[in-house]
Structure formats: C-alpha cells, structure tokens
Amino acid sequence: MNLILFTFIVLLGFTSYYFGRKKAYTIQSTKKRLTALPQFYGYYLAIWCAIPAFIIFSLWAIFEPTIVKLLILSDYSNQGYLDDELNLLYEKSKALSRGQFTGEITPFIEASAEKYLSLRSIAQSSKVVIVLSAIIASVAYAYKRISSNSRTREPVEKFLNAVLFTASLAAILTTVGIVFSLIFQTIDFFKVIPLFDFVFGTHWYPAKAFVRDSSEALDPTMYSDTFGAVPIFAGTFFIAFIAMCVAIPIGLMSGIYLAEYASTKVRQYAKPLIEILAGIPTVVYGFFAALTVGPFLKELGTSMGLEVSAESALAAGGVMGIMIIPFISSLSDDVITSVPQSLRDGSYAMGATKSETIKRVIFPAALPGIVGSILLGVSRAIGETMIVVMASGLAANLTLNPLESTSTITAQIVVILIGDQAFGDPKTQAAFALGMSLFLVTLCLNIVALRVVKKYREKYE
Amino acid sequence: MNKNKEQLLNKRYKAEQRFRLYGLSAIFMALLFLIIFIFKIFSTGYSAFQKTWLIVPVTFDAELMMLDQNPSKEDLQDADYYDIALKSMADLDPNANEDQENELKRMVSYFFEKEIKNELLNDPNLIGKTKEVYLTASDDLDQVFKGNYPRDLPEDQRRVSDYQLKIFDQLVANGKVESKFNISFFTNADSREAELAGIASSFMGSIFSILVCLMIAFPVAVLAAIYLEEFAPKNRFTDFIEVNINNLAAVPSIVFGLLGLGVLLAIFHLPRSTPLVGGITLSLMTLPTIIIAARASLKAVPPSIREAALAMGASRMQTTMHHTVPLSMPGTLSGTIIGLAQALGETAPLILIGMVAFVNTIPGSPMDPAASLPVQIYIWAESAERGFVEKVSACIMVLLGFLIIMNLFAQIIRHKFEKKWS
Numbered sequence: 001m002n003l004i005l006f007t008f009i010v011l012l013g014f015t016s017y018y019f020g021r022k023k024a025y026t027i028q029s030t031k032k033r034l035t036a037l038p039q040f041y042g043y044y045l046a047i048w049c050a051i052p053a054f055i056i057f058s059l060w061a062i063f064e065p066t067i068v069k070l071l072i073l074s075d076y077s078n079q080g081y082l083d084d085e086l087n088l089l090y091e092k093s094k095a096l097s098r099g100q101f102t103g104e105i106t107p108f109i110e111a112s113a114e115k116y117l118s119l120r121s122i123a124q125s126s127k128v129v130i131v132l133s134a135i136i137a138s139v140a141y142a143y144k145r146i147s148s149n150s151r152t153r154e155p156v157e158k159f160l161n162a163v164l165f166t167a168s169l170a171a172i173l174t175t176v177g178i179v180f181s182l183i184f185q186t187i188d189f190f191k192v193i194p195l196f197d198f199v200f201g202t203h204w205y206p207a208k209a210f211v212r213d214s215s216e217a218l219d220p221t222m223y224s225d226t227f228g229a230v231p232i233f234a235g236t237f238f239i240a241f242i243a244m245c246v247a248i249p250i251g252l253m254s255g256i257y258l259a260e261y262a263s264t265k266v267r268q269y270a271k272p273l274i275e276i277l278a279g280i281p282t283v284v285y286g287f288f289a290a291l292t293v294g295p296f297l298k299e300l301g302t303s304m305g306l307e308v309s310a311e312s313a314l315a316a317g318g319v320m321g322i323m324i325i326p327f328i329s330s331l332s333d334d335v336i337t338s339v340p341q342s343l344r345d346g347s348y349a350m351g352a353t354k355s356e357t358i359k360r361v362i363f364p365a366a367l368p369g370i371v372g373s374i375l376l377g378v379s380r381a382i383g384e385t386m387i388v389v390m391a392s393g394l395a396a397n398l399t400l401n402p403l404e405s406t407s408t409i410t411a412q413i414v415v416i417l418i419g420d421q422a423f424g425d426p427k428t429q430a431a432f433a434l435g436m437s438l439f440l441v442t443l444c445l446n447i448v449a450l451r452v453v454k455k456y457r458e459k460y461e
Numbered sequence: 462m463n464k465n466k467e468q469l470l471n472k473r474y475k476a477e478q479r480f481r482l483y484g485l486s487a488i489f490m491a492l493l494f495l496i497i498f499i500f501k502i503f504s505t506g507y508s509a510f511q512k513t514w515l516i517v518p519v520t521f522d523a524e525l526m527m528l529d530q531n532p533s534k535e536d537l538q539d540a541d542y543y544d545i546a547l548k549s550m551a552d553l554d555p556n557a558n559e560d561q562e563n564e565l566k567r568m569v570s571y572f573f574e575k576e577i578k579n580e581l582l583n584d585p586n587l588i589g590k591t592k593e594v595y596l597t598a599s600d601d602l603d604q605v606f607k608g609n610y611p612r613d614l615p616e617d618q619r620r621v622s623d624y625q626l627k628i629f630d631q632l633v634a635n636g637k638v639e640s641k642f643n644i645s646f647f648t649n650a651d652s653r654e655a656e657l658a659g660i661a662s663s664f665m666g667s668i669f670s671i672l673v674c675l676m677i678a679f680p681v682a683v684l685a686a687i688y689l690e691e692f693a694p695k696n697r698f699t700d701f702i703e704v705n706i707n708n709l710a711a712v713p714s715i716v717f718g719l720l721g722l723g724v725l726l727a728i729f730h731l732p733r734s735t736p737l738v739g740g741i742t743l744s745l746m747t748l749p750t751i752i753i754a755a756r757a758s759l760k761a762v763p764p765s766i767r768e769a770a771l772a773m774g775a776s777r778m779q780t781t782m783h784h785t786v787p788l789s790m791p792g793t794l795s796g797t798i799i800g801l802a803q804a805l806g807e808t809a810p811l812i813l814i815g816m817v818a819f820v821n822t823i824p825g826s827p828m829d830p831a832a833s834l835p836v837q838i839y840i841w842a843e844s845a846e847r848g849f850v851e852k853v854s855a856c857i858m859v860l861l862g863f864l865i866i867m868n869l870f871a872q873i874i875r876h877k878f879e880k881k882w883s
Contacts, residue, residue: 157778161692167684168693171705171752174745178716181723250487257484274491279864281806283835284502284857287842291850292501322494329491353473355480376711383713385809386835390842410715410809417718417813423727435719439712446711447704 005128009053009135013046016139020045020146027148036153044152047159048142052134060127068119072112182439185423185432192426193227198433201228204396204407206416206427227430229437231396235406239317239388240381242402246321247377251328252370258329259336260358271333278326286390289319294391301403309393314402316392320384324377331376335369335453336362338460368456375449379442385410409438502861506854512643512656513598513606515569515632519549519577520591528588537582546574549594554628564625570597570656597645598638600655600848602629606638610847646855650821651837655848658841660856662823666736666816666831667805673740673827674804678747679797686755686793691781710749717746718810726814734815734830742814743804750803754796758789763882791878795871802867806860808835834860
C-alpha cells in the first residue's frame with residue numbers, strides 16, 4: 001500500500017516537473033525573458049510536491065501508532081489495569097490482527113484486534129486522501145505563482161543546500177546514536193552495581209547473574225562480586241600488548257625499509273602485498289588463530305615441557321599482531337617519506353651512513369607521526385573482536401602468563417549478547433557498560449593519535 | 462691509530478648491513494605470514510568443493526512404497542520412501558544384524574530418502590525395477606574418503622565405527638564410491654549436517670545487507686562530502702563534523718553493533734536477525750570511509766574547472782553538480798567499493814544484532830532472517846564436527862574471492878576513468 005502511494009507520489013513529482021518546465025516554455029514563447037533555465041521551473045514545482053508529502057509522511061509515522069494505541073486502550077481505561085498490562089494487551093491485539101498471536105484469545109482482545117484493524121485502515125485511507133490533496137493544492141499554488149519574473153533557481157538551490165547540510169549531519173547523528181545507545185544502559189547498570197566494584201573488582205563472572213523474574217525487586221547483593229572488570233581490562237591490554245610486540249618491530253622495520261631502502265619496483269609490489277593483510281576479514285584471522293596457531297603453540301609448548309592452553313593469549317595476540325602490521329607499516333612509511341630531504345642530505349654530508357641517518361636523524365624527526373600510528377594500532381587491537389572471540393578464552397582469568405587463556409572487553413560483549421537479550425537485566429547492561437568503556441578508551445586514543453599525526457604533518461608542510 | 466679508524470669504519474658498515482637486513486627480513490616475515498595463511502586456507506578448503514557419493518542399488522518395490530498400480534503424480538509424491546531407502550542400505554550387507562543395519566543407515570545423509578524419491582519422480586517407470594542411485598555420504602565418510610579422517614584412532618573415539626569402515630572400504634574397492642563437484646555447497650542453505658550445509662542462505666544474506674548498506678551509505682556520504690568540501694563555511698561547527706567523521710572511522714566495529722542493538726532493535730523495533738538491520742548498521746560504519754574517499758576525490762578536481770564554470774555564469778550549485786561531482790565520481794566510486802568490501806567482511810556487529818541465528822531457508826528479501834558469509838564462517842568454525850572445518854575454509858575462499866573481485870573492480874575504475882590532472 002505504502003509502496004503504491006510512494007510510486008504515485010514520485011510520478012506526481014515527475015508530472016509537476018513536466019508542467020513547470022512547460023509553463024516556462026510558454027512564458028518564453030511570449031518573448032518574455034526567463035529568470036532561470038526552464039528546468040528550474042520544473043524542479044521548483046517538484047520540490048513543492050515533495051515537501052508536503054515528506055512532512056505528512058513523517059507526521060503519520062510519528063503519531064499514527066500513538067493515536068491508535070490511545071484509542072484502543074481507551075476501551076480499557078477505567079477497568080483498573082496497570083500500565084504494563086495495558087501495553088501487553090495492546091501488543092496482544094496487534095499480534096492477533098496480524099494473525100501471529102499464539103496465546104489464548106479472549107473476546108476482549110478479539111474486539112480490540114478488530115478495532116485495531118479498522119483504525120489502521122481508516123488511518124491508511126485518510127493518509128492517502130490527505131497526502132494527495134495536500135500535494136495537489138501545493139503544486140497548484142506554486143504553479144499559479146510562477147510567472148516570468150518569479151525566482152525559481154534560488155529557492156531550488158537553497159533547498160539542495162539544505163539537503164546537503166542535512167546529509168552532513170549524519171556523522172554527528174551516528175556519534176549521538178552511539179552515545180545514546182550506550183549511556184542509558186550504562187547508567188542503569190551503575191545504579192545496581194557500584195562504579196567502584198566495576199572498576200576495581202577482580203571477579204568477572206556474569207553467568208552467575210541469571211535472568212531474574214522482572215516482577216521481582218532488584219537485589220544488588222545478588223550481583224556483588226560478579227561484575228568486577230579488572231580481569232577483563234587486564235586481559236584486553238595484555239592481548240593488545242602481545243599484538244603490539246609482534247606488530248611494532250615488523251611493521252616499523254618494513255615501513256623504514258620501504259621508505260628508505262626499497263627500489264621503486266620492490267616498493268610497487270611489496271606495499272600492496274603487505275596491505276592485503278589489512279584487507280582480510282578478522283573472522284578469517286580468528287579461524288586461522290583457533291585452528292592453526294593455537295594447536296601449533298600447544299604442541300610446541302608440550303614438546304618443550306610447558307603447559308600451554310589451546311586458547312592461549314599468545315595465539316590470539318600474535319595473530320592480531322599480524323593483522324596490525326600493515327597499519328603500522330603504511331602509516332610509518334608515509335610519515336618517514338614526508339621527512340624533508342634536506343635533513344637526510346645534511347646527515348649524509350656529515351659522513352653518516354644510511355642507517356645512522358635513519359636512527360639518529362629521520363627517526364627522531366618522524367617520531368611523533370610514528371607514535372601516532374602506533375596509537376592507532378593499539379586502538380585497533382583493543383577494539384578487535386573476532387580474533388579474540390574465536391581464539392582466546394571466554395572465561396576471565398586474571399593472569400600475566402601469555403600461555404594461559406584470558407578474555408577481553410570485546411569478547412565478553414559478544415559472549416553476553418549472543419542469542420536473546422533481556423533488556424533491563426544487569427547482565428545485558430554490563431555488556432553496554434563494557435561497550436561504553438571500550439568506546440571511551442578508543443576515542444581517547446584516536447583523538448590523541450589523530451592530533452599528534454596532524455601536528456606532525458603541519459610541521460613539515 | 463689508522464688501524465683503529467679502519468676497524469671503526471668496518472664496524473659501521475657492518476651495522477649498516479645488519480640494519481638493512483632487519484628491514485628486509487621484516488618485509489619477508491610479513492609476506493611469509495600472508496603465504497602461510499593463504500596456503501593453509503586453500504589446502505584445508507579445496508576438498509570441500511568435492512562431495513562423496515555412495516552408489517547404492519535401490520529396488521523400487523511398489524508394495525513397500527504403498528503404491529497401487531498405475532500411480533498418479535500425487536501418489537508418487539505422497540508415497541512412503543523410507544522403507545525402500547532403509548532396505549537398500551541394509552542390503553549392502555546381507556548378514557547385518559539390527560544394530561549394524563542402523564549403522565549402515567548412518568553411512569548416508571538423512572536426506573537419502575528424498576534423494577531416492579527424486580530419482581523416482583524423474584523417472585516413474587522405475588517402479589518394480591532396481592537402479593543404482595547416488596546417495597550423499599555422511600560427512601564423516603566424506604572425510605574418510607578425502608583422507609582427512611584419523612582412521613587409526615581407537616574405535617570409541619571415532620564417530621565412524623569399524624563396521625562402517627569395513628563396508629565403506631568394500632564399496633570403495635567395488636568402485637561404488639564416487640567424488641563429484643559439490644554443487645549443493647553453493648545451492649543449499651545452512652544445515653546442522655555438514656554434508657548438506659551450503660552457503661546459499663548466508664550468501665543471499667550478505668548480498669541483501671550490502672545492498673541495504675549501499676543504498677543508505679552511498680547517497681548520504683556523497684551528499685555530505687559535497688557539502689563539506691564545496692559549500693561548508695569554515696567554522697567551528699564544520700570542524701566539529703570533521704572531527705566526528707575521523708573518529709567514527711576509528712571506532713571499533715562492535716560498538717556499531719551495540720548501536721544497532723540499542724537503537725534499531727530496542728527503540729525502533731526493526732525485525733531481529735534481518736539483513737535490513739545488518740545493512741543499516743553496516744552503513745553507519747561505512748559512512749565515514751565513503752565520506753573521506755569522496756572528499757579526497759572532490760579535492761583532487763583542480764580549481765580551474767570550477768573557475769571556468771563560474772566564469773561562464775554557472776551558479777555554485779550548477780558548477781558543483783554539473784562539473785565537479787561528475788569529475789570526482791571515479792574516485793568516489795572506488796572508495797565506495799572498498800568501503801563495501803570492508804562491510805562485507807564485518808562480523809562482530811552482525812552477531813550482536815542477531816544474524817547468528819540458525820537459518821535453514823534461503824532469504825527472499827532483506828526482511829527475512831539470514832546470516833552473512835563471515836558470520837557463517839564463525840558459526841561453522843564454532844561447530845565441533847570435523848566436516849565443517851573444510852567448509853569453513855571453502856567459505857573463506859568464497860569470501861576472499863569476492864573481496865578480491867571488489868578490490869580489483871575499484872582499482873579498474875580508478876585507473877580507467879580517473880582523469881589525471883597535471
């Protein structure tokens with residue numbers, strides 16, 4: 001239904017474009033000068049068609065469900081139902097009207113379901129009538145208004161500018177959406193679990209927080225010693241540390257080699273090949289770590305008499321490090337290439353070898369940029385999910401032994417939220433609280449890293 | 462004194478060579494990882510493209526199938542195939558006792574009844590006759606035939622019994638086991654049985670999510686980039702938008718999953734587990750990538766183009782829409798494809814919005830529950846059955862194939878259509 005209406009409105013838009021342009025040609029044929037190209041007259045009318053349609057559609061989308069709900073629930077208003085029960089009744093009748101209801105059908109619900117259907121159809125048909133009449137009225141009005149000396153290009157361009165501006169707000173909206181989706185759950189979580197227990201507690205065992213009956217009152221003592229995030233934060237930073245131990249030496253050295261030593265030909269092939277590593281989906285790395293690296297390390301450890309868990313932090317961190325190599329190598333390559341040639345020439349003139357120049361002159365000059373690229377790599381390691389979920393353990397151990405298994409923030413979020421979630425349950429809220437801390441940590445790292453890199457770029461430009 | 466100097470110089474040259482070697486070996490290590498990686502995936506995955514069939518003589522006994530004489534098409538549809546299917550398996554070993562008959566039955570997939578039925582529906586004249594029918598081997602025997610199964614394990618640690626192996630070896634010796642290209646891997650939906658599981662459902666899920674993602678992210682990102690690059694005044698607000706975009710590009714993907722869960726599912730009540738929600742979530746993630754690429758390619762259009770258009774009396778909007786934007790399109794498009802390739806490989810946000818649900822039907826629209834290729838990899842990788850290991854690798858090969866094609870496409874667009882200004 002909505003689709004047909006939508007197509008019809010689009011067709012109306014095209015027709016009004018056609019009429020607007022036609023009117024412009026008629027004006028032109030009377031030897032009067034037009035103020036804009038004829039198609040702007042068409043666009044002008046088409047916009048007059050689109051705006052009322054858009055406004056009415058959005059008003060309907062916002063208010064229709066609320067009004068229908070109010071009307072239906074007015075039947076039950078003086079029977080002493082609680083708000084929750086009323087909501088439930090409404091949902092039941094909605095489900096019944098769609099034929100998806102499986103519970104017991106009472107005459108009351110049946111009546112409301114019928115009422116729901118009739119209200120919906122009234123709403124639907126009134127929407128059609130209102131939209132169409134509004135469009136026709138506004139287009140007719142605009143059609144009457146345009147004459148030889150009316151402005152059409154300016155309003156059309158203003159409208160386009162407004163559309164462009166709105167699109168650019170999408171980035172802000174997304175950020176707001178992220179904060180919005182995280183903050184309420186997080187606040188609710190900290191109402192039950194004190195912030196202190198979360199930040200300094202050393203026992204993370206969310207499985208203990210079984211799903212409670214929603215009618216029962218919350219008993220905070222039930223959750224004491226369940227949501228202490230220290231083991232998780234420690235595990236996250238530990239695995240990120242292992243990853244950086246792999247990524248920094250290899251990434252940095254290959255960046256230096258590519259920038260300073262490699263011939264154009266080697267560079268042309270080696271650089272994209274290394275960057276393939278960044279394009280491989282993380283789930284593939286996770287599978288590789290779990291299937292190949294984990295068992296390999298375990299076997300290696302056993303042959304040396306060490307006890308290695310099949311889901312060791314070393315396997316996850318090592319594979320994560322491989323994933324991060326290209327980020328560090330590309331960024332440090334860029335940074336090193338942008339160090340001015342005069343610095344190199346000065347050093348060579350003093351008789352320094354190439355490696356001495358790199359170590360004593362170029363590296364210090366490029367250090368801020370390199371630090372920035374490392375920070376971006378750390379932020380990626382902390383936020384990486386699939387490798388940890390698949391290759392590292394899911395139980396939160398507080399350990400600094402790379403051969404044991406640990407868990408991370410991201411892995412715990414997935415463990416808690418996989419499958420069905422009950423909103424309003426401390427366990428679900430804990431995942432959002434973890435997400436919030438992840439968001440904040442990576443945000444700080446990113447802001448610092450981007451600022452450092454930017455400052456550095458400005459220095460040599 | 463002179464000797465000392467020479468020694469020092471030699472030392473410095475040696476250090477120089479060492480440093481150079483470190484750099485070279487770092488690159489070699491990175492490339493070595495890549496090679497090991499690809500080799501491992503291909504060597505475990507290629508066998509999934511072959512499927513093992515048992516050739517079993519089936520007697521289409523009308524009585525056992527409860528068919529009258531001259532049955533109609535509907536009769537054939539409704540006939541009872543279980544008994545003849547069971548009998549033809551049991552007949553593989555005439556001396557089998559009841560337990561062994563059960564084991565014989567488990568040598569083929571539970572789909573075997575349907576395979577026999579299809580055979581008869583294709584050729585109704587078979588009633589009363591015996592024909593050799595291709596039946597899908599169970600995933601364990603499939604692995605045995607491909608040589609991936611540890612046959613020397615003690616029997617109680619294997620899912621294949623000695624008896625099954627004995628019969629299977631007889632069949633192999635008689636040439637009654639055949640390996641053919643595994644079409645069902647591409648046409649079947651997911652299944653709990655490794656031998657029947659295919660990627661069609663997750664493939665369609667991926668396609669739908671990417672389409673939704675493209676339809677949302679591309680227009681919004683291009684419009685936003687045009688505004689920021691061509692029209693935005695230089696003030697604090699536009700700076701704020703810029704900072705936002707750069708930060709969003711580095712936010713961990715799982716946070717977008719939480720956004721999808723907390724806003725799209727909990728507040729807007731969009732249907733769970735669907736490519737629609739997955740696509741919207743991915744589009745928010747791809748948005749900054751496309752905006753950054755589109756801005757870069759708008760920036761690369763030389764100012765002389767704009768100045769020429771403005772000098773001819775075009776308005777700023779006309780200049781942008783008629784000249785700058787079309788010239789920037791190749792760069793924007795290749796950036797979009799790269800962004801979509803990233804979105805195609807993304808797993809974590811889709812898990813959070815419920816696209817890990819077991820789906821054994823092929824979705825027909827973005828509103829049907831579905832998985833996606835990377836999520837399918839995760840689901841299979843978590844499953845304990847041996848038969849799924851090669852499936853995971855094969856699925857990875859398909860996914861990597863798509864990513865390579867998309868990236869090549871992006872390269873081609875960039876090199877073929879982008880104008881070089883010099």
